[in-house]
Amino acid sequence: MSAVLTSQSRAKAEASALARAANDGLPDRANAHLDWLESEAIHILREVVAETRNPALLFSGGKDSIVLLRLAERAFRPDRFPFPLLHIDTGHNFPEVIAFRDARAAELGETLIVRSVQASIDAGRVVLRRPAESRNVHQTVTLLDAIQEHGFDALFGGARRDEEKARAKERILSHRDEFGQWDPKHQRPELWDLYNARLHPGEHFRAFPISNWTELDVWQYIAREKLAVPSIYFAHAREVVERHGLLVPVTPLTPPRAGEAVVRRSVRFRTVGDITCTCPVASTAATLDAILEETLATRLTERGATRMDDQTSDASMELRKKEGYF
Amino acid sequence: MGATLDTLRFTTAGSVDDGKSTLIGRLLYDAKSIFEDQLASIERTSTKRGGERVDLSLLTDGLTAEREQGITIDVAYRYFTSAKRRFIIADTPGHEQYTRNMVTGASTADLTVVLVDAAKGLQTQSRRHAIIASLLGIPHVVLAVNKMDAVGYSQSVFEAIRAEFTAFCRDLDIAELDFIPVSALEGDMVVERGENLGWYRGPTLLELLENSKAAEAAAGEFRFPVQRVALAKFGPQADTRGYQGRIESGRVAVGDRIAVLPSGHKARVQGIVTLDGALDAAAAPQSVTLLLDTQLDISRGDLFAHAGELPTVTHRLVANLAWMAREPLDVANGKPQRYLIKHTTQSVRALVEAIDFRLDVNTLARDTGVTTFQLNDIGRVRLKTQKPLAVDSYRANRATGSFILIDEATHQTVAAGMIQAEGENPNG
Incomplete structure (x- = not known):
C-alpha cells in the first residue's frame, strides 16, 4: 500500500500540521x-x-x-x-x-x-x-x-x-x-x-x-474527529411501550404485551446492542452537540437506562x- | 461543549475499617457523580442488609466475592469529573495480603490518599501505604484523617497524627505531603466544608485534588521506545522507514540529532508523521511515527533519545522489586533465578542473581539476611540481562525506569521492578 497521500488529504493534513506547529508541538x-x-x-x-x-x-x-x-x-x-x-x-x-x-x-x-x-x-x-x-x-x-x-x-x-x-x-x-x-x-x-x-x-x-x-x-471524541455514527443514536420518532421504567421499542421481535399501550415518542439509543434487550431513552437530541449536552446532564448510567439484561441481579455482567x- | 479538562490519576489506599470505600462513595455522591440507578441499587442492598442509612461503600465493591465478604480484593477504577478536573481513581485494598494490588494501583497514580482512622491513629498499614507511595514514586501524598466525628472533631487529635506522620515521612521520598481532617460519614471536608471543622483553614479534599500539580505532563529528557516498524515506507521516494511509538517523556523536533539504543547509532529526525499529517515537533504523551534521515537496523525494543541526553545502557540492574507471585523468589546458595524481563517495549531473559535486602514495609527496617521473597515482599535485588537495556533510574523516569518480571513457565507476572541508580536513597 502506497504511503503517498492524495493531494486532497495532503492539503488537509498540511493545514492541520500548520495549526499544530503553531502550537509548538505541545498538546x-x-x-x-x-x-x-x-x-x-x-x-x-x-x-x-x-x-x-x-x-x-x-x-x-x-x-x-x-x-x-x-x-x-x-x-x-x-x-x-x-x-x-x-x-x-x-x-x-x-x-x-x-x-x-x-x-x-x-x-x-x-x-x-x-x-x-x-x-x-x-x-x-x-x-x-x-x-x-x-x-x-x-x-x-x-x-x-x-x-x-x-x-x-x-x-x-x-x-x-x-x-x-x-x-x-x-x-x-x-x-x-x-x-x-x-x-x-x-x-x-x-x-x-x-x-x-x-x-x-x-x-x-x-x-x-x-x-x-x-x-x-466517547461522544466528545466522535464530535472532535467528526465520526459518522448510525442514525438511531440521534433523536427520532419511534413506537415504544413503557415497561419497568424503560422504553421498550416495538419491533417484530419485541411486540407489546397484552394491556400495554403503544405510544410514539421522540427517542434515541445510547447503546445499540441486541434489539431484544436494548431500549432507547426519551430524547430530542438531534445533533452531536445536543447529545453532548444530554450526556453531561443525564442522571442515569448508560446501561442502567437502556439494558434489560443488566438488571437481573447485582452480578449479571x-x-x-x-x-x-x- | 467541547471544552475538556486535564486528568488526575489518584489512588486511595486503606481498608473498609478506615472508611475508604465510604470516602470514595462520599466524594462521588457529593460531587454529583453517582447516577440514580447506581444509587437505587445500593439503596436496595443497604436495606436488604438492615442498614439505616445508604452504605456508600457499596459503590466501589464490584465483584460478588467483595460484596459477600465486605472487602475490596482487587483494584477498581472509578471516573468522575468536577468543574475543574477529570479524575481516575484506582481504588485499592488496604490489607497486607493485597500489597500487590496496592502496588498495581500506585504504578500509574499521580497522587495517593492515605486514610487513617482518627480514633485509632497511625497504624502499621498507614505507614505501609506511605512507603509504597514513596517506592512507586507517587509525587503527592495526602493523609486524610477520617472519622473526625468519632473524636469530637478534635484539633489536637488531628495535630498529633500530623506530627507523627510528618516525622515518619522524613525518611521517605515524597515530594509533597498534605494533611486533611475529614468525616466521610458526615461529609465534612470531603466536597463540602461542613460545620464541624471550623478550626481547619485548609482546602477540602476535592479542592486539594483539583489543584494538585502532580499530573503535569512528563517533562525531562526525550525518550521514545520503538513499538513497531511500519510496513509502509514514507518520504518522497517512499523509501524511508517509519518507527511507531509513544513519546514517554520530553519533546522531539524535526532536525534533532538522536541516538538509537542500545546500538548507539546516530541519526537525525527527518519527519514526525500522524494521521493528521506531518508535525514539526511532538511531546509526551503523544503517539507518533518518526522518520530518520539514515537507514539503520532498528526494531521493536530499541529506544530513541537525544544524542546529548542518553540513558544508561547496561546488562546489570539494581532494582527495588515487589514480589507478586505465590511461588517465592529463591536465590539461596547463590543460585540465580531466570525470568523474562519486560522493559519499555522489549522482553529479554534476565537472571535475578542476588537479594541485597528485604524491606520491612511497616518499619523501613532492612533485613539483609534473606535469600527469598514471598508474595507481597519488597526489597532490593541485582539482575543481569541477556541483552543490554537502555535504562534510567525510576526516580528520573517512570517509563524507562520500570519493568516487570514474567515467569516463562506459568506466564504469570511475578514482580514489579523499579531501577535504582547507584547511591540513591534506598527507600525512595
Whole structure:
C-alpha cells in the first residue's frame, strides 16, 4: 500500500500540521484529556499487535467500536490494519447499525468477518428455550467458536470501565483461559503500561484500549474527529411501550404485551446492542452537540437506562463475563 | 461543549475499617457523580442488609466475592469529573495480603490518599501505604484523617497524627505531603466544608485534588521506545522507514540529532508523521511515527533519545522489586533465578542473581539476611540481562525506569521492578 497521500488529504493534513506547529508541538491544553486518552489507546493497540500472533477487532457498528476504528487508523495508517474486524451478529440487530457496519468496513477497505448466532442455532450449538428470547447471552457461544475457528489470540473490544461495576475491575489486557473464561479473582497484576501478553496454547486475551474512557469522552471524541455514527443514536420518532421504567421499542421481535399501550415518542439509543434487550431513552437530541449536552446532564448510567439484561441481579455482567462474554 | 479538562490519576489506599470505600462513595455522591440507578441499587442492598442509612461503600465493591465478604480484593477504577478536573481513581485494598494490588494501583497514580482512622491513629498499614507511595514514586501524598466525628472533631487529635506522620515521612521520598481532617460519614471536608471543622483553614479534599500539580505532563529528557516498524515506507521516494511509538517523556523536533539504543547509532529526525499529517515537533504523551534521515537496523525494543541526553545502557540492574507471585523468589546458595524481563517495549531473559535486602514495609527496617521473597515482599535485588537495556533510574523516569518480571513457565507476572541508580536513597 502506497504511503503517498492524495493531494486532497495532503492539503488537509498540511493545514492541520500548520495549526499544530503553531502550537509548538505541545498538546493543546483544551483537549489535553482527549489527547491523553487517544495516545494511551494507540499505545495499547500497537503493543497488543506487536506481542500477539493473530488479533482481531470486535466491530459492531456501535459508538465505542467506531471510536476504536479511528484509533486503529491513528495507530497503523498508512498500513492496513494488522487484524480483521469481527462481528458476532445475533440476528437481532437494528438494520441501520448493520448497514452502517458494512459501509464503514468497506470505506476503510478492511476485512470484516461476521459470525452469526443464527448459524450457531442452526448447527445446534445454541438451543433456545423460546424462539423470541434474547440472543444476547448466546453470543458467547458464537464468539468462542469464532475465536477457535480463526485461531485468534487477542480480541480488541470497546468495553469501558465506567459502564458497569464488573468492568471497573477488568484489566486493559484481560486474560481468558482455554475455555474462554474470565477469572476476576486471579487477574494478572497490570503495572504501568507494561502489558504481559504471554499465553499458553488455546488461551486468548481481550484487549480494551478505551478502558479509561467515559461515555462523555466517547461522544466528545466522535464530535472532535467528526465520526459518522448510525442514525438511531440521534433523536427520532419511534413506537415504544413503557415497561419497568424503560422504553421498550416495538419491533417484530419485541411486540407489546397484552394491556400495554403503544405510544410514539421522540427517542434515541445510547447503546445499540441486541434489539431484544436494548431500549432507547426519551430524547430530542438531534445533533452531536445536543447529545453532548444530554450526556453531561443525564442522571442515569448508560446501561442502567437502556439494558434489560443488566438488571437481573447485582452480578449479571460479572456472570456473563466469566462465561466468556465481551 | 467541547471544552475538556486535564486528568488526575489518584489512588486511595486503606481498608473498609478506615472508611475508604465510604470516602470514595462520599466524594462521588457529593460531587454529583453517582447516577440514580447506581444509587437505587445500593439503596436496595443497604436495606436488604438492615442498614439505616445508604452504605456508600457499596459503590466501589464490584465483584460478588467483595460484596459477600465486605472487602475490596482487587483494584477498581472509578471516573468522575468536577468543574475543574477529570479524575481516575484506582481504588485499592488496604490489607497486607493485597500489597500487590496496592502496588498495581500506585504504578500509574499521580497522587495517593492515605486514610487513617482518627480514633485509632497511625497504624502499621498507614505507614505501609506511605512507603509504597514513596517506592512507586507517587509525587503527592495526602493523609486524610477520617472519622473526625468519632473524636469530637478534635484539633489536637488531628495535630498529633500530623506530627507523627510528618516525622515518619522524613525518611521517605515524597515530594509533597498534605494533611486533611475529614468525616466521610458526615461529609465534612470531603466536597463540602461542613460545620464541624471550623478550626481547619485548609482546602477540602476535592479542592486539594483539583489543584494538585502532580499530573503535569512528563517533562525531562526525550525518550521514545520503538513499538513497531511500519510496513509502509514514507518520504518522497517512499523509501524511508517509519518507527511507531509513544513519546514517554520530553519533546522531539524535526532536525534533532538522536541516538538509537542500545546500538548507539546516530541519526537525525527527518519527519514526525500522524494521521493528521506531518508535525514539526511532538511531546509526551503523544503517539507518533518518526522518520530518520539514515537507514539503520532498528526494531521493536530499541529506544530513541537525544544524542546529548542518553540513558544508561547496561546488562546489570539494581532494582527495588515487589514480589507478586505465590511461588517465592529463591536465590539461596547463590543460585540465580531466570525470568523474562519486560522493559519499555522489549522482553529479554534476565537472571535475578542476588537479594541485597528485604524491606520491612511497616518499619523501613532492612533485613539483609534473606535469600527469598514471598508474595507481597519488597526489597532490593541485582539482575543481569541477556541483552543490554537502555535504562534510567525510576526516580528520573517512570517509563524507562520500570519493568516487570514474567515467569516463562506459568506466564504469570511475578514482580514489579523499579531501577535504582547507584547511591540513591534506598527507600525512595
